[in-house]
Amino acid sequence: MGFPGTWMTESESVIYRVVPKCACSTIGQIMFYSDHGRFFDGDIHDSTSGLHKWAQETSQPLIERSVKGQKTFAFTCVRNPYTRILSSFFDKICGIQRNGKRYRGNLVPLLVQKYGIEVGGEDGKQAFDQIQSFRRFLLFARDSIRWRKPMEPDIHWSAMSGHVSTFIANGGRYDRVVFTEKFNEGMKGVLDGIKTPHKVDLKKIPRFNESEGHGPKREHPVEDYFDDLSMHLMWEIYKRDFQLFRYDFDNPANKMPLGEVDLDEVHAKLGD
Template identity: 75%
Template sequence: MGFPGTWMTESGTLIYRVVPKCACSTIGQIMYYSDNGAFFDGDIHDSKDKLHKWGQEDSRPVIEAGIRAHEARIFTCVRNPYTRILSAFFDKIAGIQRNGNRYRGKLVPMLTQKYGVQVEGDFDQIASFRRFLLFARDTIQYRRPMDPDIHWSAMSGHVSTLVTNGGRYDQIFFTERFQDGMGRVLEGIETPHPVDLPRIPRFNESEGHGPKRLHPVEDYFDDLSMHLMLEMYKQDFELFRYDFDTPANKMPTGEIDLDEVHAKLGPRAVA
């Protein structure tokens, strides 16, 4: 299986397990800048060199060796499950992608036909999102009508791949406390180019893809929606210390226990 979704600086200072919809564009650009003194011109997910990625064949042995040696700082970033899946809906389902098309081609027409999701014109955001949530639950719990997409599959699933294959995180921080968390990742590391974190822009590559969210987060989640969220993301809420009972509270309720994460997501963890 290896280490899918893992990026590493060519200088060997940082190793990052990407979790979609959790500031991954900004983190990738910071890593790229720390080695090259400039940002990648475009979406960092499109870069093909100057940043090792597991998806690039030549990078795989380098990343694996880096994780085994653990001389780099290994980290990832997580986000409140409520705001994360809302972001996935407005970006990937309601939005138009960079290529001018809908995400994954026939996905949205299928959602319209099978789940009644409407994303054209002045649609009912709350009703369509709740229908999408039912679809997301079906993909995660039953793997139908398709396997879960990386943008709404559980964060713990992404995070676990590195642990299952023998890696260990030095830090997992919160998107909601990005400056503090990324600052601690960079603390004490000598990168080829210094990173002035307060001056780094946020690279929200999904911004503008979809319609603006019209309602507060909590308005999208009724009792049934919250039940579906618990089915999909119970471990995310518990491990990463987010408040399941209060969708309006996007902030974490405590610090992440790395020992607990490694114990519960590692190769010996009992499902």
């Protein structure tokens, strides 16, 4: 199994377990900058050098040694499940991707056909009922996660606790869980705990939102997308995320966490 989705600076100052849709582009660029004094030119997900990634074979033994040694500061980043899945919908389902095509080829036509989802036409720019389409997408997300039909769950809407757990189950331990909603505060805690070749001034770091502009803008407040049935589906899929990462299930309008993450609880419950 190893450590999928794990990145580490070349200086081995810090290890990060990527959780999709949780500021991963910005975090990757901060890590790259902390080693090289410059940002990666392009989407950090496309980098093949300058940052160790589990997906790069030559990085694997180095990452494995550091993670299992538990001497390198390790962290991950989470986000409110309501805003995370909305972001996934507008970016991955409604949006045209960087390659000029729809995400995962036949995924969107399948959703249009099987679930009656609208995505704003061929170019994603036409008006459509965002709330109705999102709720139908949520049904699909539940089906793919619960029953792996009509396809395997996608990393962008599978539960955060699932991503976070693989790191623990294979011998890693987190020193910090950062909230996307309190990003600067959380990343300051990470940077204060490590020594980097180049100093990082968080106030000057731009936000690298690589998915921005892919899809239509959200037209309504977060809470308008979630009726009673939608919230029931959210609990079915993301119960563990709400509980472990202290997000407010009862009020979709409140994106902020209700308290700090208990790291011991996270390790105990996700280390099975």
